Structures are given as C-alpha cells and as structure tokens.
Amino acid sequence: MQKQQYLSKNQKIVLDHVEKANQPLKAYSILYNVQKKGLKAPLQVYRALDKLVEIGKIHKIESRNAFVACKNSNCVVSNATAFSICESCEKVTEINNSKLSKYLSNFEDNSGMKYSKYNLEFFGLCKKCKNK
Amino acid sequence: MQKQQYLSKNQKIVLDHVEKANQPLKAYSILYNVQKKGLKAPLQVYRALDKLVEIGKIHKIESRNAFVACKNSNCVVSNATAFSICESCEKVTEINNSKLSKYLSNFEDNSGMKYSKYNLEFFGLCKKCKNK
C-alpha cells in the first residue's frame, strides 16, 4: 500500500477546523466543534490529530496540550518545530527561522545520540502584553 | 514573608524520590511510591512538583508528562532547559551545553517578543538503541 496521498474524511474535517483557528485548540474543543460534522467520540478526533501530526500538517504544543496548524508550507514532516508562547495571552506563533533550524538540526553533543527531531518552545511576553 | 529557604516536608519527600530515579517519573507513579511516607492524594504530589519545578529542582518533560530531577547544580531557576529523549528506550538526559544555552537565550526573532524561558526536547535514538 502506498503512502497515503489524500486525507480521509475525518482528517479533513479536523484539519479544516484547526486551520481556521489562528491559535492552538484543545482536543475536546475540536471535538465539540466538529460534532455537527458527525464526529462523535474523542478517539475520532485524536486519531485524526495523530495522523495530521505525523504528516506535519498539525503540531502539538506540548506544554499546552493543544494543537495548531502548521504555518510553514514547506514543513513536510514535523521534525523540527519551534514556537513562541506568550505566557500572558497564550498567543502561540510558529517560528520559521532558517538559522535556528539549521543550528538545531546540526546540533550534536557528546552523548552519542543521533537526533532526528526536536521541539522548542520559547516563553515570554508578546509585544502587546509587554506594553500593558 | 521571605522567599522560601527550605523545602517543606512533602516537597522534600517528592524531591528525594525523584532524585533517586535516574529517569523521568510520572506523577501517579511518584504518588504510589511515596504513599508509605504519608502522601495520600494526587494533589499533594502535584503541589510539591509545582513548587519544585518553579524553583528549578525538577523539570517537567512536557512531551512525556514526566518529571526529572535537575542535573545541573547551577540550574537555579529552570528557565532554560534542554533534553535528549530516546524514542526507543525513553531514556532522557538533560543537556548541559553552554554554547546551546547561550545561543537560545540570546535568540531573537522579528516578532517583538521578549523571551524569558525556553524548553527544548530533542528526539532520536540513543547509542544503545542505535546499535540494535
């Protein structure tokens, strides 16, 4: 069987919803909002999310247990992700900085470990919240 | 009231247990293991963990919902953390690399956001698992 070419029905529904939000969404909030489209159970959402994360269409913000659509059109596989998170308003932005990604992708320490993936989360105050 | 100088009873019990493990522990596994010391409820463990994370004695491995003792004696506050995680055996190691931490602490993008903290998780295969 070939690598999946198109998204399935549930995957499309979930991705569509997450892409329309400009912020990370929680799984159960997604569930609530796609119930009118026929998805009834958490597992249906989680399975779609798992797949979408796997193929890089969606990233999980680990520190928030939330899911956000990938903003890098070239982010084929989500093996190198970086986000900035405002600790006041919770705004999350995907960082697309080639220097940073190059630096981290090439990072090696003396542990003998071969890294194939990383996730970086920066925390602080966004412009708006800083000026309050 | 001054900044807390000593750890409280529950905080000591939890830290002690986490320090003795050489791997991240789950909150409920900690709970199970400190029950003989008198901690009966999840909240008692979570409250101790919260405090210990706040003061940098313990770090949370966000992608695993697990807690590990800080290995950097100089890690006064946990505002700059990096870990390597083996996706096969789940071994987690805290990365202590001054170049990396300097690079990330000084990182700026064009978002106007002021970063005060970051957490980085690398994934891959450790030496042992790579050679299997």
Place this chain on the structure above:
DNA sequence: TGTATATTGTTATAATATAACGTTATGTAA
C-alpha cells in the same frame, strides 16, 4: 501578638488520552 502567606489534608471532579472490539474503505498484486 497579630497578620499575611505557604503548606497541608481531603473529597470530588475536570481534562486529557487510550484500550479493545468489530466494521468498512482503500490500495496493490495475483
């Protein structure tokens, strides 16, 4: 001593995520 804050103890419950089962759809090769 009085007061504010931190910590504790406890019960209940919220929020996040997966197990297990059987069914249906889809891709590929005989």
Place this chain on the structure above:
DNA sequence: TTACATAACGTTATATTATAACAATATACA
C-alpha cells in the same frame, strides 16, 4: 476481479493526568 494487507471508521468503556474547592495548620516577620 478476487484476495490480501493496511488504513480508517465507529463505538463503548476506561485509563491517565491534573485541578477545584474548602478547611485546617504551619511559618515568617512586623
């Protein structure tokens, strides 16, 4: 076109992770 393997679906139940809310006790310090 049939057979087979894999992916996706639907469903119920349950596991795992984390917090709300309330009352009591301990600690720091003016």
